[in-house]
Amino acid sequence: MKQQSEKNTIIESLIKKYKDEKGNVIPLLQDIQDAFGYIPEDAVDLISKRLEIPESKLYGVATFYAMYRHRPGGRHLIQLCTNVSCMIMGAEMLVNFLKNRYGLEEGGTTPDGRFSLMIMECIGGCDTAPSMLVNNDFYGNLTKEKIEEILEKYK
Amino acid sequence: MEKILLRNIENPRSADIKEYIKNGGYKDLLLALKMQPGEIIEEVKRSGLRGRGGSGFPTGLKWEVALRDPKSPKYLICNADEGEPGTFKDRLIMEKNPHLLIEGMIIAGYAIKAEYGYIYLRGEYPYVKKILSRTIKEAYDKGYLGEDIMGRGVKFHIKLYQGAGAYICGEETALIESIEGKRGQPRIKPPFPASTGVWGMPSVVNNVETLSNIPYIIEIGATAYLKIGTPECPGPKLYCVSGHVKRPGVYELPMGTTLREIIYTHAGGVRDGKRLKAVIPGGISTPILPPQNIDCTMDFVNMPRYGSALGSGAIIVMDETVCLLKVCERALRFFAHESCGKCTPCRIGTKRMLETIQRILRGAERDEDIESLLELGSVMDAASFCPLGQTAPNLVISTINHFREEFESHIKEGRCPS
């Protein structure tokens, strides 16, 4: 856990970066999420004060987009696609595998805080279905064995 | 056909500006800067280029509206939201041939007299963001972007903007709302973005693939370009093939190639010796086709005659083992999740359809469920505010039309015949 003051310094400096830009809310929230792994309430509070945007409006935006997270997650985020191309190529089996092998449920985090799982709509890797992202890295042609091997790299 | 959009992509360094220039890159930009904006638009109009984002709108016409509008500054927006499930072509251009897109954007920007461009990139492509950031920087360093492009007194800047995971932001007015920092909900049209777009200013929104056609049109001219594809829909098309084929991937072919040729000649046919059951030809918001209909030519004009649509050219091939109700259920979960909530027919309709399919999958023996799906679908088609809600029922309705017995055996016998 970062110290509160340190946390505020990070938030303030990110707000400063976007202060004079039009349409700054979405990239700003993204940067905040990149820094903390989620969007802390005090960040919304500070943004509202500094940019003079009502909190309700900020929450309206922050809850509209699927990629914003509102609770702390694990150290690594698995984003597994289960949309049609991935589904017919076996994604459901992988969802079950993550559950049985790592105790990961959709939207959940492993007890050791190592992984979180998000079930995704298409991530544009249908030719190598089933596909997933781990943090910012893309992986395709997944099997149970392959997922296990890939996840070994993320401690 | 010679590769145009995917030219040189086997080269592992194809994204590098040096390689791009070595292969003739940015030559067309110089040609374009020697033309008048109106001349470029005339050429693009004559080329018959239609938008590759799904709607097939003539590109030159849209540009003309924006150029003629007296308001300024004007904006050129590249739609790189690529969210239609089954689609992965724009990603390939951006990963392997990103300077082609940038060159197309600069020419388009010059043609409509826009000084600013945005690339709205979907949030699910973080690794593409890295590539595009470098691409844009390289273009600035070489003087293809900036205050005085190639010393010709033309100004154009590009800013990369990343979405945060909302399919509806691919719709052009929702995309504009999102660039303005708001919830991505569609605006009423008219006014169209070409006159009143981002920050109320004239804005042209074009798909990645559309813009990537522009340098080539300038290079060979409209007359030569018209020889590719069909007279009504000229040019090359990127077809994305996924599902149960031997060679899934992106295929660059003349617009109007038949679905059969794409699946069997290029993608190698159905894998593991299985039988073809059905094809979704243009992404999951387009109607499904049974095997007897795959001689259709894949373009904007002909597909509706075969009961479907070209959409984004995302072909999902399904073999005999697939349960189509499960496919419908998954598609509806997507639409229910992605409905932006602005209008009732879509917000509620997608959920009711989803519940109904789930009930059928449980084998609840209610014959009236098929009729209620058809009725919900027609109300959504008629009354939804934007194409998301209007097309969300397509897959289900067309599956009922072509594979009704599969629905009936789920209802009557509580099991899947496949």
Ligand SMILES: Cc1cc2nc3c(=O)[nH]c(=O)nc-3n(C[C@H](O)[C@H](O)[C@H](O)COP(=O)(O)O)c2cc1C
């Ligand atoms: C729900 C919905 C999603 C869309 N998603 C995309 C998309 O991801 N990419 C895209 O280029 N166009 C998408 N479109 C189409 C755009 O609204 C717009 O027509 C297109 O970007 C115009 O560019 P074009 O003329 O070059 O095709 C979508 C439309 C709707 C209704």
Ligand code: SF4
């Ligand atoms: S049809 Fe759906 S996505 Fe479109 S405006 Fe209505 S609720 Fe939003």
Ligand code: FES
């Ligand atoms: S459906 Fe899974 S990546 Fe496209």
